[in-house]
Amino acid sequence: MHDDDIANIMRALGHPVRLNILRFLASQQQGECCCGDVTESLPLAQSTVSQHIKVLLDAGLIERxxxxxxxRYTIRHDRLEEVSSAFGGLLDGLSFRAPQKEAEPA
Amino acid sequence: MHDDDIANIMRALGHPVRLNILRFLASQQQGECCCGDVTESLPLAQSTVSQHIKVLLDAGLIERxxxxxxxRYTIRHDRLEEVSSAFGGLLDGLSFRAPQKEAEPA
DNA sequence: CGGAATGATCGGTGAATTGCGATGAACATG
DNA sequence: CATGTTCATCGCAATTCACCGATCATTCCG
Incomplete structure (x- = not known):
């Protein structure tokens, strides 16, 4: 996963409403979960919710x-896995400047 | 960590330039790392880089x-830990709709 | 004290985001 | 076929973002 992809996904996750939508989808997983349901759970207009859903769709985090x-919308768990490992990789890369040597100074 | 905080941090991470800056800081960790160094490593004006740095600062991801x-700028590893666990928690919450029961159907 | 360097901040511009109501396409049903 | 439901999409306004050059404050050095 490239930086642009990661950044894209992070941006998609970078809005509280979108986090809410994801959580709502997760909680409804087995049953129905259409746009209307999501809209009812939020103080936003249907068009706005649809917009947010589109962002999540474009980021590949959910599926229609x-x-x-x-x-019916569902979370793409496969994608979530990828995101998780990409994020882990990112943090790894940032932690203690990934030493070039194979061993640390003993 | 609340949704707003998480969303904030995700948004801060949601730009490739900012990811680059973080990585650059990580790679330079032991030595100097001032705004000029970062600016030289990017095809952007100094003011723009300073702006991006401010976003990272506000998100608490780096320290001045x-x-x-x-x-001199450095990565806040303590904060990164927090982010990591918050993100993990988020993904956990999204995965397979955290069952209410303590055991899964055996 | 008079430069020179460093870098944060200001003002401005264009693009993107967030929100809304209204419209229209797709589908089910009488 | 007419009607109702669901929802994506289209303007539209307001806000924020990304980027820039210019400026100003701070600090070092002679």
């Missing part, structure tokens, strides 16, 4: 499955 | 120490 007249 | 006429 058409289901009759509704759209 | 005055050092004569220069400012």
């Amino acid at each position: 499955k058409a289901h009759g007249t509704r759209n | 120490k005055a050092h004569g006429t220069r400012n």
Whole structure:
């Protein structure tokens, strides 16, 4: 994963409403979870929620499955794994300046 | 850590230049690392770099120490730990909708 | 004290984000 | 086919972001 991808995903995660939506989806996982449900759980207009959902979609964090007249959204756990490891890698890279040598000064 | 804090930090991490700056700081850790050094490593104006540094500062990800006429910047590893665990917690919360029951169906 | 260097901050510009209501496409149902 | 539901998308306004050059405060040095 490149910096741009990571940055993209971080930006997608960088809004409290979006975190809320993700959490809501996670909590509803097994059942229905359409845009309307999400909208009801938030003090925002439907169009705004749809917008936020689109950001999450574009970042690849959620998935849309058409289901009759509704759209069912689910979290992409596979992607979450990737994000997790990319983030871990990022933090690793930042920690104590990844030494070039294979052993630390004994 | 609240959603707003997490979102804030994610937003701070949500720009490739800022990731670059962090990495650069990490790589220079032991020595000097002032704004000028960072600026030289990027195709951006000094004021822009300073701006990005401010974002990282505000997010608490780096630290400024005055050092004569220069400012020395360092990564706040303590904070990075916090971020790491907060992020882990977030992902945990999103994974497989944290079951209410203490045991899974055996 | 008079430069020179460093770098934060200010003002400005254009692009992107966030929010909204309104519209329109897709689908189910009578 | 007409109607109702769901929701993505389209303007639109307000705010924030990213970037820049210019300026100003601080500090060092002669």
